[in-house]
Amino acid sequence: MSSDVIALASDHGGVELKSLLKQELLQAGHGVLDLGTEGSASVDYPDFAEAMAEAIRQGAAGRGVLICGTGIGISIAANRYPFIRAALVADVTTARLSRQHNDANVLVLGGRTMGAEVARDCLKAFLETPFEGGRHQRRIDKMGLART
Amino acid sequence: MSSDVIALASDHGGVELKSLLKQELLQAGHGVLDLGTEGSASVDYPDFAEAMAEAIRQGAAGRGVLICGTGIGISIAANRYPFIRAALVADVTTARLSRQHNDANVLVLGGRTMGAEVARDCLKAFLETPFEGGRHQRRIDKMGLART
Numbered sequence: 001m002s003s004d005v006i007a008l009a010s011d012h013g014g015v016e017l018k019s020l021l022k023q024e025l026l027q028a029g030h031g032v033l034d035l036g037t038e039g040s041a042s043v044d045y046p047d048f049a050e051a052m053a054e055a056i057r058q059g060a061a062g063r064g065v066l067i068c069g070t071g072i073g074i075s076i077a078a079n080r081y082p083f084i085r086a087a088l089v090a091d092v093t094t095a096r097l098s099r100q101h102n103d104a105n106v107l108v109l110g111g112r113t114m115g116a117e118v119a120r121d122c123l124k125a126f127l128e129t130p131f132e133g134g135r136h137q138r139r140i141d142k143m144g145l146a147r148t
Numbered sequence: 149m150s151s152d153v154i155a156l157a158s159d160h161g162g163v164e165l166k167s168l169l170k171q172e173l174l175q176a177g178h179g180v181l182d183l184g185t186e187g188s189a190s191v192d193y194p195d196f197a198e199a200m201a202e203a204i205r206q207g208a209a210g211r212g213v214l215i216c217g218t219g220i221g222i223s224i225a226a227n228r229y230p231f232i233r234a235a236l237v238a239d240v241t242t243a244r245l246s247r248q249h250n251d252a253n254v255l256v257l258g259g260r261t262m263g264a265e266v267a268r269d270c271l272k273a274f275l276e277t278p279f280e281g282g283r284h285q286r287r288i289d290k291m292g293l294a295r296t
Contacts, residue, residue, distance in 0.1 A: 046287055046291050047290070072250050073249060090238035094218050
């Protein structure tokens with residue numbers, strides 16, 4: 001099922017961490033959709049946020065992981081789309097809360113700010129933590145509108 | 149000048165940190181626009197992200213600080229608006245980079261995840277660090293479009 005596929009995308013600042021997390025996901029038996037980039041050539045992070053949004057919009061993936069140098073630029077770009085809830089997290093606690101409170105469908109990490117072991121734990125928390133619903137659903141509904 | 153005014157807004161999870169940063173800004177001689185909330189009653193963070201976006205859209209403030217429990221929800225909501233670049237930061241390094249690379253106009257902090265001294269340093273870095281321009285401007289231009 002495509003809703004079980006996890007999409008990955010990064011700019012050049014996230015290539016190494018993306019590769020590491022891709023192996024982690026494949027070893028755990030997840031379906032993976034790698035949207036690039038590959039290699040160290042400088043690219044623009046909004047293009048990869050857009051690729052992620054289109055993959056989720058079209059149902060090619062149900063969830064995703066985005067990475068740029070700090071995660072800041074690619075999280076801003078991804079959250080332009082009203083059906084994306086992209087959570088830039090710094091540790092496993094915020095990764096857990098992004099699921100419990102925000103029903104995040106995209107995890108955002110900083111490829112130059114977060115180490116590999118922390119990133120692995122954040123990914124695990126993101127994948128395994130359920131949404132709490134309740135009052136949090138009302139807040140999420142308010143974010144589902146297109147803004148200009 | 150209203151472009152020198154700094155707007156502050158938070159949900160109930162950020163009231164204490166907002167109050168602390170407000171005093172910090174006033175003591176440093178900044179104009180401050182406090183958009184609430186006040187008190188501990190539970191409110192919805194998207195309403196305060198919207199208040200911030202409207203204050204910046206209308207020119208009542210040039211920059212802002214948003215706070216919720218983790219900063220995740222209110223950063224997602226604020227970045228729905230194509231003229232907002234809301235940077236959720238975890239430390240002074242990411243606060244600095246949010247200005248240098250992303251020209252962030254809104255600093256986002258977690259009221260329940262970040263301590264007061266770190267928050268003060270992040271605010272200082274956000275206010276004092278210039279944007280680097282160049283290749284970063286091209287990426288920002290790509291994020292200036294409304295998305296649906």
